[in-house]
Amino acid sequence: MATLQYFGEIPSTLKGSTLIVPSISCGWVSQAALDLIINAFVLERIGHFVDDAVPPVVCVKAETGEICTALELYHDPKEELTIFQIRSAPAEGHSMAFASRIMDWARSQGFAKCFLLSSGNINYRTPKQIESSEPRGKRFIALPTAPEEDVKRLSDLGWKQLEQYEEKKKLLDGTGNLWDLLHSASGFSEAQMISKMKAEMLKDMPEREKRMIAKAQRIAARKQQKARKSDGDDEDMGKMIGIGEEEDEEDDEDELFGTHFFPPPNSAFMSEVQQASSSTQPSASSSSPLAASSSSTSEEMAPEKPSLPLLILLTFASETNAHTLETAIYFADTLKDVFGWGKELKWEHLKEWAPTSMISSENELY
Structure with missing residues (x-):
């Protein structure tokens, strides 16, 4: 540390x-x-x-x-x-x-x-x-x-x-x-600041860009899931990040980086989003880490x-x-x-x- x-x-x-x-x-x-x-x-x-x-x-x-x-x-x-x-x-x-x-x-x-x-x-x-x-x-x-x-x-x-x-x-x-x-x-605290910053950034972000970032997270998580198949925890991980069997990785990538969405999302912002998401436990009702972390910061938090x-x-x-x-x-x-x-x-x-x-x-x- x-x-x-x-x-x-x-x-x-x-x-x-x-x-x-x-x-x-x-x-x-x-x-x-x-x-x-x-x-x-x-x-x-x-x-x-x-x-x-x-x-x-x-x-x-x-x-x-x-x-x-x-x-x-x-x-x-x-x-x-x-x-x-x-x-x-x-x-x-x-x-x-x-x-x-x-x-x-x-x-x-x-x-x-x-x-x-x-x-x-x-x-x-x-x-x-x-x-x-x-x-x-x-x-x-x-x-x-x-x-x-x-x-x-x-x-x-x-x-x-x-x-x-x-x-x-x-x-x-x-x-x-x-x-x-x-x-x-x-x-x-640092953890509180990460949550507050993410909530502020998401507040004024267009819905389409939010969806693209959520897809980028799912793509990254899916690749990580493939790399960890030998550990036997890929099924639990898929449930946690909200990946459905019907989703297609190639379709996600086409929409994220193809003609439907250009240019790609800001890498620095995506990094901050992923860092915030990793420090927040998703709720069962959330469809993605992005939505889960956003809802968890909707209420005003008290300084520690x-x-x-x-x-x-x-x-x-x-x-x-x-x-x-x-x-x-x-x-x-x-x-x-x-x-x-x-x-x-x-x-x-x-x-x-x-x-x-x-x-x-x-x-x-x-």
């Missing part, structure tokens, strides 16, 4: 401080903004993390020769500020588990409040967002456990609730693993863990990483106002602090 291991000190001032965690989202703007703040405040790195699901990254600060790694922890006792910096994305299929481990660690440290930073694709703004006084962002999401004084402060500073989430509980396109971090902080006092701050960014540095500066300046930091943020020597392996131009900062 993958683990999140910490190597470093845990000062007494860590408890009760404010934790900031970036999501891996559009343009990596959150990471860039936090690196700007870390450099401007000269924050002390008190330790680093190693997670089996996160590929290692090593880079060097140009002016000091200091080595930076994939997962680092910074702390400023005077500002009561703690930053969990993430410079490498988890391997495919491990995002939910990684997010759960981060939030479990945060719960164990007793932070007073937690902020998630994220960026959304600027091309998917609504007309209302484009025409607003802050077209570049300044949106937030507040969990019910978020401190009321912080929610009021954001509103006073001109921040607005993210319209998509306020109206439909949807996140902006391009927010990356923010969904995983949000639900982990809300107290949902305590919810963190969480606020999410978002800005808009380009998916092509254009103007990442400019957007990061804007985001960092807005954060200074939110947290009431007394130190002045100066950006005259931005490229002197940047890890040399990460920056060769503004568009390639991250």
Whole structure:
């Protein structure tokens, strides 16, 4: 089982401080903004993390020769500020588990409040967002456990609730693993998140595509059934996955991948569906794992863990990483106002602090 291991000190001032965690989202703007703040405040790195699901990254600060790694922890006792910096994305299929481990660690440290930073694709703004006084962002999401004084402060500073989430509980396109971090902080386990994600994806999916995915599952299960004939459990398996004797594998494949359905279903989605189905026990009345898992998540589930006092701050960014540095500066300046930091943020020597392996131009900062 993958683990999140910490190597470093845990000062007494860590408890009760404010934790900031970036999501891996559009343009990596959150990471860039936090690196700007870390450099401007000269924050002390008190330790680093190693997670089996996160590929290692090593880079060097140009002016000091200091080595930076994939997962680092910074702390400023005077500002009561703690930053969990993430410079490498988890391997495919491990995002939910990684997010759960981060939030479990945060719960164990007793932070007073937690902020998630994220960026959304600027091309998917609504007309209302484009025409607003802050077209570049300044949106937030507040969990019910978020401190009321912080929610009021954001509103006073001109921040607005993210319209998509306020109206439909949807996140902006391009927010990356923010969904995983949000639900982990809300107290949902990895198994619960898999069920919730599948239910959300199936909710708006056309019926024909649902049938095609269900057929794809039956085809895969039928092939597995043939491979396991020697084990003597093929009959039970056929009943479990809802395969009838009258069904023809070739007909299923023709309809799935032939002229009746083109292009084939998204492979990443099918993988997520199959993972969710394997963790859900089908009911006797279900005709397929897809239907069984969908019905099992129709009722609202209660989180298994305590919810963190969480606020999410978002800005808009380009998916092509254009103007990442400019957007990061804007985001960092807005954060200074939110947290009431007394130190002045100066950006005259931005490229002197940047890890040399990460920056060769503004568009390639991250």
